[in-house]
Every structure is written in C-alpha cells, then in structure tokens.
Amino acid sequence: AQRVTQVQPTGSSQWGEEVTLDCSYETSEYFYRIFWYRQLFSGEMVFLIYQPSFDTQNQRSGRYSVVFQKSFKSISLVISASQPEDSGTYFCALSELISGTYQRFGTGTKLQVVP
C-alpha cells in the first residue's frame, strides 16, 4: 500500500511566482519526519527541508517552507519566488522512528518553471 502520495505528477510555474506542491502520507506513529528532496536532471537527489511530527511550527529554509497539517496527514512544500533553476522533480518522503531511519518516498512531482 502506498504510504506517501503525491497526486500532482507535474506542475508549472512562471518565474517569480509562489509554487505549492502537495503530499499526503499514512502513519500511525507519533514520531516521524517528512522530508522534501529535489531531483536534478542529472539524477542527483538534493535535500531541501524537513518537518518533524512533534513540531507544530512550519519549517522554513531559505525560499522553501512547508505547510504542515498534521491532523490531515498532509504537508505542502512552498517555494517562494520560483526560478527556472527550481525546475526538477520534487519528492516527499516519510521516515518513522519505529521502522528505523529508512524513508518511504512519494512518486514525485515534476515542476517546470518558465521565464
């Protein structure tokens, strides 16, 4: 069964716009984290930001932030002032403390930012 779902297979944005990418997940654990990665066209996975389950504050890192709706088991990645170099495929991943440190990934959202 899919534990992490990204329902948007593709997305687009114009330069300077704010972009929101959605992710939902299934877990019965109290302690977990949600990670966001961007995969470059080269295949390299780049870590962007993570949200711990116990933190009610939405995390921010540079132009990246998240909107964490714990009760809905939903999290969105927000990219402010998008740029063409933000193009790539974005993955969210769930890591549950009880299952160790491995991560379960969604299927990704391919984002294109056009000038």
Next chain:
Amino acid sequence: EAAVTQSPRNKVAVTGGKVTLSCNQTNNHNNMYWYRQDTGHGLRLIHYSYGAGSTEKGDIPDGYKASRPSQENFSLILELATPSQTSVYFCASGEAGTYEQYFGPGTRLTVL
C-alpha cells in the same frame, strides 16, 4: 568531495547474469540503504543495513541480495538479473538515531 559514491554509474547486463552494484561512503554512518527508482513509483527501498555484517530486507527485496562487509561499503547483488530489474539504483547513508539520508549519484542498470 562526494561522500557517497556508486560504481559503476552505468551498467548493461544480460538476462541471467550476475550483477554487483557497489556503494562507498566516507560519512562514517552506520546506516546504509539501497533504493531503486522507476517511473510512477518514486524511490523504493530494497535492502538496508545498520552496520558492518548486517543486512535487512526493505519493501521490495525479492531478486536482490545485499552485503555490508565494512562500515564504508554496501553492495547490492543481482544473482540472476532479469529485464524487470532495469532501473536506476540509489545508495544512501545515514547516521543511526537520526532521520537524514545522504544519497549517491545513482547507477543506471539495463538488463537485456
């Protein structure tokens, strides 16, 4: 300087042949992971390890074996490769007790 490296970066194998994918990390992390990435599936966990000498099955271990001979090295072995194992394989490492993982560049495997 890359902390997680994979070799080979590209591999073409024949059906029924044996394939070994290697991963080396200089992070001194206890945990290492093998994923495969296919269109429509994202990354899926094949095997992982908590340290030298240990291997554990992930979500899709069938057809794969793993070996962790040292802290730094973690191999994925396909004893009898099949075309369904054509994919991009990623290795990652992570510190025990934390959640973060650091990925290698990936290996593109084609089984003909």
